[in-house]
Amino acid sequence: MDINEVLSVTDKFPLPTMAYRLAGEDERLDFYKTLVDYLKLTEHTSGVELELGHWNTEWGKVLDRVRTYGPSIDNLRPNYFRYRTLRLDGEFVFTNDPFFEHHAYVIFLRLLFSKYLSGQNKIVDLGCGSGTSLFLLDQMKIGTELIGADCIEEAQETVNIIGRATTSNIRGLPFNMKTLEGGEALNLAGAAVITLHSMEQLGKDYNNLLDFLIAAGPSLVLHLEPIEEFYDSARLFDKLALTHHRQRGYLTGYLTKIRKLAAQKRIEIFAEKRLEFGSTWHEAYSLIVWRPI
Numbered sequence: 001m002d003i004n005e006v007l008s009v010t011d012k013f014p015l016p017t018m019a020y021r022l023a024g025e026d027e028r029l030d031f032y033k034t035l036v037d038y039l040k041l042t043e044h045t046s047g048v049e050l051e052l053g054h055w056n057t058e059w060g061k062v063l064d065r066v067r068t069y070g071p072s073i074d075n076l077r078p079n080y081f082r083y084r085t086l087r088l089d090g091e092f093v094f095t096n097d098p099f100f101e102h103h104a105y106v107i108f109l110r111l112l113f114s115k116y117l118s119g120q121n122k123i124v125d126l127g128c129g130s131g132t133s134l135f136l137l138d139q140m141k142i143g144t145e146l147i148g149a150d151c152i153e154e155a156q157e158t159v160n161i162i163g164r165a166t167t168s169n170i171r172g173l174p175f176n177m178k179t180l181e182g183g184e185a186l187n188l189a190g191a192a193v194i195t196l197h198s199m200e201q202l203g204k205d206y207n208n209l210l211d212f213l214i215a216a217g218p219s220l221v222l223h224l225e226p227i228e229e230f231y232d233s234a235r236l237f238d239k240l241a242l243t244h245h246r247q248r249g250y251l252t253g254y255l256t257k258i259r260k261l262a263a264q265k266r267i268e269i270f271a272e273k274r275l276e277f278g279s280t281w282h283e284a285y286s287l288i289v290w291r292p293i
């Protein structure tokens with residue numbers, strides 16, 4: 001992204017103060033050892049496919065907060081943004097700010113939305129969770145119809161509260177990315193579709209959704225997800241993330257499939273990029289932007 005494009009966003013939405021330090025050599029070795037030991041312990045734990053019920057609780061907590069205090073970037077923040085050891089540019093860094101990752105998430109979204117979604121009318125966020133994306137799009141005055149789709153009722157209701165609080169055209173709708181239940185009501189023809197840390201939950205079961213997206217004819221599809229193809233398993237730093245990725249059962253083979261579809265001229269890829277940032281465990285910040293042909 002050109003520096004002037006970045007400045008045009010950060011001038012309107014100033015960056016918070018964010019500080020981190022690099023790990024010292026001993027600290028770094030200790031930390032790698034701790035992670036390797038931990039990943040051995042979690043080797044046989046269950047992955048995301050068994051955890052759908054967990055989202056009722058997660059989004060229920062956010063819904064209670066938003067009902068009481070109203071929507072804001074802080075009130076919509078999911079509780080899983082809490083790590084003080086982060087992955088940045090191929091190394092671990094430490095911060096005292098438990099919301100450092102969330103600040104970065106919001107900055108990435110603003111920049112990506114400005115670059116890829118400006119001028120779009122309808123924007124649909126699949127697996128929208130608490131709907132931070134819709135709140136940001138509304139602040140940035142991007143999109144005239146904003147839909148947050150999720151299979152969890154508490155998430156849909158939170159999005160509806162954002163809609164009422166902002167008086168913009170923002171709605172929550174039910175949609176299951178696996179079964180495609182609720183898909184027709186989304187009317188994706190010509191819309192921009194985004195998935196942010198949500199398709200990760202599908203593991204290897206993304207083919208139905210992908211076929212559905214290609215057939216529905218959106219103008220653009222933007223993913224910010226953990227993408228295993230970007231990890232280099234010969235590097236310990238990446239191997240740790242890849243091990244976690246596989247233990248959790250996140251997206252597998254998705255970028256390979258997207259590249260194959262592009263080679264068959266069924267889709268066109270605009271961007272594929274690892275942003276080199278993540279939580280302690282992995283990097284859920286890889287960008288893929290494409291559209292069906």
Ligand SMILES: C[S@@+](CC[C@H](N)C(=O)[O-])C[C@H]1O[C@@H](n2cnc3c(N)ncnc32)[C@H](O)[C@@H]1O
Pocket residue numbers: 052055078126127128129130131132149150151152155175176177178179195196197198199201202
């Ligand atoms: C890690 S959260 C990300 C939420 C939101 N996109 C964000 O960035 O804050 C994963 C989301 O995927 C949703 N999800 C998981 N499986 C789903 C499915 N089969 N259909 C629709 N949504 C699903 C969860 O309800 C949750 O909102």
